[in-house]
Amino acid sequence: MKTLVVIREKDYEWLYPVFPGVHPLLVPVCNKPYAEFLIDFAILAGSNAIRFVSDGQLGGLEHYCENGSRWGIEISYASMLGDEDLETVIDKNRRYCSADRILCISGFVFIRYNKQHDYKKLIASLSPGEFISCSHGSLSLLGNTGNIDNSAEKPELSLVGLDSTGVYYRLSVEILKCGSSPYVLPGYSSEADCHIGRNVVMSKSTEIRKPVIIGNNVQLLAGSVVGPDSVIGSNVIIDRESTIIGSIVLDNTYIGENLDLENRIAAGNILIEPESGASLAMEDPHLLTGIKKRGGGGTVFQTFVHLFVAVLLITIMLVPFALLFPILRLQGKWHESSNTYYTSSSGKTLTLTTVAIDRSGPLSALALALSLDRFALLFRVLGGQLAIIGSQPVAATPGSRMVLERMTGYRAGVFSYAEAEEWPVNGGDTAIVELFYAAHGTPLQDVVMTFKAFFNRIHE
Template sequence: MQAIIFANRTGDELAPLNSHYCPALLPIGNKAVIEYTLEDIVKSGISQIKLIVSSQAKEIEQYLGRGEKWGLEIDYFLSKPQEETGLILKRLSLVDDENYLLVRGDIFRSPSISQFIDFSMDFSDDFVQAKMANQNAGMMLLPAALPYIADIDWPFSPHFDSTSVVTLVLHGRCFMLDNFRSYMDANLSLATNELPSLSPTDRSYLSANPQQDFYVGAKAHTGPLNRQDGWGIIGENSRIEDNVQLKECIVIGSNCLIDKESILENSLILPNTYVGEKLEVRNSILCKNLLINLQISGVIQINDQALIGANESLAKPGDNKTGSITKGLLFIILILSLPLWPFLSLYSSIRNAFIKQAEHSTISDTFIDNLGLTFQAWRWNIPGAIIARLPQLYHVLTGRLDLFGDSPEARYATGKELRRLGVLGPVQLLLDRTAPEEERQLLEIEFDADPRATKYLHLLWRAFEYKHKF
């Protein structure tokens, strides 16, 4: 049996937190959501995984690799964000008479997959719908579930069939992670040992509360936890300075710094976050410069590093990524190509005079440079995307654009606001202006997920072979 895991949610319900994490990679107890699903699948005896990913494909593949850590074989398949399950399954070319486990990997549930599979095999001709805490548990078994596969689409439908199918009520808790409260409750429930057969794996330390413990990761500096009234989870490489007060349930991610005399109460601090000196944080989620207050359901972006911020060095969008050697070669190419420009302009004018669809002999592209400024850059309206874009190389030499980078319209995906923009890329070279937005998105996702170090050379070779229609 193989498992098909769906991790293609956009996470718009959690905005702006989804600018830092896609739902499948949200940390719960310092472990990504999807890891809990993988561990549960391993316990069921399944070793082959088809993982459905979308706009965050690159981040998920970098995090999970090929599954060696869990003894799994993971194959990645690209989809549109939150695409219908039926359309995805058609592209997978599944064997009709084989069993497949379908499971969402971007929600958080108590371990239950083995129980679900065993029960479903006893009712092999019936669709078994899995419920947990009176919610859709996000799993089903093919081929019996084929008429009901829409039930696993995200977002879940509120309707649940109670008459024509077999219902299995699973013991445990299920968190949809579709709002901040659900995400917070998942973390606090794990830290408080409220989830059956699921506990933090870090080393435990006594707190001042006799009923609860702290679970502390490697190389964390915490001070004497047995004097703290709170309890919870503290990630590896985190540091809690002197006179910090921890109250009620606290979850602190890895690589965090909690500065002296601050107070944390019933809060979640996500990885790589700095909490400033004497700051009081209650009933909140902190993620770098985001403060999400659960009492008032408000989100504040704080730009004062002395209060909260990223405890890491981030690449700045304005930093130039095109090296001086590359710029020198581009300058030579640009100079050598100048005598050809009149002929290219003449060819473009003559060619487009005989093509009814063509509007002009040149095309003006709208760019947003790497400083966030909008400008126009022209190219010839001729076949051969690389030659047509020769005039735009000037903007690489000035540092406004990179040689290779995203197209301006590629900013549809979570986490791309810090990505570099460039003259050459898969969308720029392999698609024309009339290509549907969905096709552009899938091409960007496919290129991001390509692990080859030579993928830019392959892109240039494909561009030479590709026949454009302008």
């Protein structure tokens, strides 16, 4: 027997925007591509060859399934025109359909079956024609009748039309709850309702609640909770303290720390509410946007803006500095030290006097709030040696020179972008934030960020 799978593009084209980059026939249902469920059923029904026919592109499917040797069957592919009926499609594949019996799966449907039942007997017992259908497709038989046995047992078999994210989500949860009893699911399963793939790294504090399916190359970091009713795809990272309940995380997705995902589908940077189909694209502005090239004229204007802001801040800080500096100096709370720093990514160095103020006492707190420790550095902006806002100055050492070479756009500033964004100054993410603004910042944005950094220090 052979199987002919006829799927029209209009039936599955809704999947293109939902799961971009995945061929609709390879959309994972419980970590198993949809097409594999069809192949499994065809094999259970006794087919030794399958032909996929579609009016859409089949390149992605062909790349995955190849000639079917992985399943021990012969898989072929054919094209059709979008408005053709099933009869025409069969006629166009007459040579293939010349076998004794043809099982024809028409439409973008999921076949509910149970691998423990004998579908070969069922197929043999049926007369030609459609034997099961739903609003989105059907299963039919072509070819000679053979020995029809109407008394044969009728095993479990039904169709689900895949036409929305809601159906997809409910189907995935349904399969998950059934476990490996009716379907062949990927991954190791030493206990029921829990399938775990290869190379899964779990922290000691990770909690897994059944039923759950986890793909290959997954990292579950400290404090993460996965399940119940959750499907985690391959190449997924669930970061610290995140909770995944009743959700599907598709392949190649990163779930950031301290996130709670409940009854959602996460695919790459897209988060989908399954029932309404509403989706939200999450874009990390620091990591995911392309780098824009700044024009040459912008640099001159930026320098002018920096000078203007420096003059403004000197004017604001002059009186408090004149009053507080002598007092703090006499109290021994004003500490100065000199060090050499890189001022730009080209490797230019500058010796700067940096100030540390003891935090004890109201005057010290006031001086720090007004950023008086940066007062002297503002004059370096007037000299064009420092930016009013930029990267935190990197000390000139042989080791840091190598780091500097990788920091395109580095420019030391009196205030840093990380301070403006309230990132921990010594955190690993600081460099990303600073380099992002170094590449994307505009002169006016620099003004905003400078005052943001200035006011953030008041709040501290």
